[in-house]
């Protein structure tokens with residue numbers, strides 16, 4: 001597979017709605033490993049496939065406990081109890097947003113072998129997982145801002161000179177139907 005890199009807003013890859021992974025071949029394990037590497041190198045605590053230009057329902061999280069792989073994650077339950085945290089995002093350098101989310105979530109996903117698991121999370125992992133699942137639906141933390149603040153955040157990002165390169169979604173296109181880990 002080609003080298004993956006973190007896509008920076010307003011890269012269109014960040015707005016992709018991902019497709020489920022159907023084949024658990026060596027490719028998916030390789031993708032998960034590459035994503036974890038990128039997450040650690042970038043000092044992130046979570047990374048979703050859209051952030052590296054892949055249109056797949058895949059994310060990795062390490063919120064200080066251990067590395068967790070989530071393939072085809074679904075949030076089955078969100079607690080009524082809320083938690084508000086200041087969140088950053090590798091794709092939105094320099095931006096933080098206070099986001100209110102469920103304090104606890106129950107998640108169903110598959111591991112790298114395709115085996116289903118259901119697990120409950122609270123605290124930081126719960127927030128990170130909800131942040132990353134948002135990514136898989138093309139949603140970003142700036143979408144939680146009112147229009148004026150969102151405009152200001154977008155302007156700040158544009159000023160940082162790290163916006164989309166124009167040459168972006170090749171990997172997504174290749175990863176669409178019948179993903180085979182190529183590109």
Ligand SMILES: [Zn+2]
Pocket residue numbers: 088089090091131135
């Ligand atoms: Zn993010």
